Amino acid sequence: MVGQGLNSGTSVFLARMGNTAAFAGALAAVFSASAAVARIACGPLVDRAGRLRVMVAGAVLLLVGTLLPALSSNDIVFVVCRVVQGVGFSAATTASATAAADVLPRSRLGEGIGYYGLGQALAMSVGPALALLLVNTDPAANLYLGLAGMAALCVVLTAFCRYERNPSRLPATAAYRRLFEERERRAADRKNRRSASGAADAEPTTEERGLQRVFEPSALPGALPMLVLSPAFGFGIFFAGLYGTTLGVGNPGLFYTLSALSMIAVRLKSKSFMDRVAPIKVFTASTACGLAGFALLLAAGASEIAYYAAGILYGACLGVSMPLNQSVAVKNTPPERWGAANALYLLASDIGIGIGSAVWGVVNDAAGFPVTICCVMGCILASWVVAWFSYPKPARPHNQP
Template sequence: MMDNSIISDKAQLPRLWTATFVKVAAANFLLFFSFYQLLPILPLYIIEKFQTDNATAGIVISLYTIGALACRPFAGFLVDTLSRKPLYFWTFFAFTACFVGYKAVSIIAILAAVRFAHGLFFGISTTASNTVAIDSLPASRRGEGIGYFGISVNLAFATGPMTGMFLYEAFGDTIVFVISLALCIIGLILVQTLKIAPKEKKPHPPLSLDRFFLTRAVPQFINFIFVGFAYGPVTNYIALYAKELGIGGSGWFYALIAAGLILNRIMTGRLIDKGYLIHLVGTGMTLNIVAYVLLAFCHSPVTFFVAAFLIGTSLGLIFPGYQTMCVNLARHDQRGTANSTYLSGWDIGIGAGILAGGSMAGHFGMHQPVFLACAIALVIADILYFTWTARHYLRNKLEG
């Protein structure tokens, strides 16, 4: 009898892996893989082709982040206002076309414009993809679905950069651009075959701040800025820090982050749906502090790589948790805004962390103070979470 009951309960669970969800997750992976594949080779490509210096290449590369951040509030508004499939398809198409632009231009100022445009279309298309994916999820399994959807980004992060670098060293830069372009075209085909119900024709509410920014999620937005601030220096300076410590194989640092992220995302979503959202995010926030303290004071490869895995593990709790909070604080017609608010916090934090980290490293002549500052920022975030953010969510959530 008990076995039959368990089977019956499973049969009653609403379907998660629908055709729409699978296609959006696959297209999202292809978009992010194409982007991450380009990441390690782009500085080399710019310096070699345009005969410029590291500083100029760095400015051009950073325009991608600036473009993504600039469009985030408007991306949410567009996703909530326009038909989602055409918006998703055409911004994905423009994102794909930018790979041709990198190779076609011969003036660095035009390359900078292409890089900025790439960020703009990335910001809108990823906001649309997150929203389409969430729309396809049953409410009772939303946390689980968000966790699985995030794995598409984590897999791209784990495999894209090393693939791009291998291809560049073996065959040159052209093959990297061609493969990125081809993968994005496959992604476009997947997006085109999506079956998304057309938006109901309703009178649009008057323009207000919450059409561009989810004001109900201000505490989540602020907390996520701190999390992004801590991760920013990891994206740019971990190889330099490893060199200072005399630790080789820094590429494994990112692989271990991705491993921690993927393992935890698989488990976290189901626990969120069972009502453990507040506890899981709190655990992730505290574990993140431990990871950065280990990183700031590490003197051996073991501690260095353990810190990487713990960063990934903590982010595997934090990412789906904060996104679920933002979505549950929003009305159904504000899901695009909720996703853009969540992603904007991350973008702002990453950018601020990279800028502050570079300035601190230049001032102190080393990177240890940078990661110590990250740990301090996360302590502040942890205090904010338990005293403000979690309580605000429980008082104001509309769903979940």
């Protein structure tokens, strides 16, 4: 919520302070670039230094980068703070995504990541609404004070992520516990061999090279569909409220409220399908909801009800597709590389939302909202095509040809 609130609230704050839209756009690019570069380092760092250390460091950086703009309105301070915010956001989210996957029983990995993904999805809906509420108070710097308070809460909550110190408390099939037990077994075997031979045996290692050191290619089946789908979510975050205001909708913020409620409802029902139904079938239903939701937005000019109903379908699409693609990325990757896998997945989401939002602004200025919404629907359809080819195919029973 802090990250999404900063993205949506900073431009409004700068406008109230008399800055230009171009400066606000440049700061958005600084945040996106910083977050993307930080993903490169955070993936392997999470796998080597541990989830807790990276999560705490990211939360502290996010707190510092959020608090400083409330104390100084200098342009250089804003630029530096956007860099710090981007790095902190990337570190905290990469580590927390990996931690969520670590502690889940294997048979319920998809369902569990779905609950984790609910936090991401709700943040994309609630964060912007909260930021707009804060920035429109007096003084506008309450935006950063309020979000800094949430960042401080994040720092406190990270202190409870201590499973790395006691993996035996995790479910027997949890990936981190099994990885820990495997390392313990290998260490005991090496010790026995040294005792028997009187010499140390070198443990064979596989050294990743190039991009494989920072990203896990096995996560691409989940990351690629998300890359293509994320621009649709970028439209929802940055333009759905503006579109409702342009249409004269009485309460545009209700779009986000209804989408959040829809996400919660979908996640509560996830147990019945997330780990039991083929991913492509779940994704098909998700993208169908997205297409229907944006089709309703096209018809919203004649009916406010269509605008609000679009929020419900948008929430269903967002609430299913994000955790689904993340679970595909993680399940397709060795547990010892989950940090790099989550870094690649989240980078795909960041790039899709960032680039998509910039493109939608240009398209909207040139051709209007109806054309932009049609382009968004094209992205949703294209993401389904990418998923069809990239998702792992379900294994067939041996008695079938």
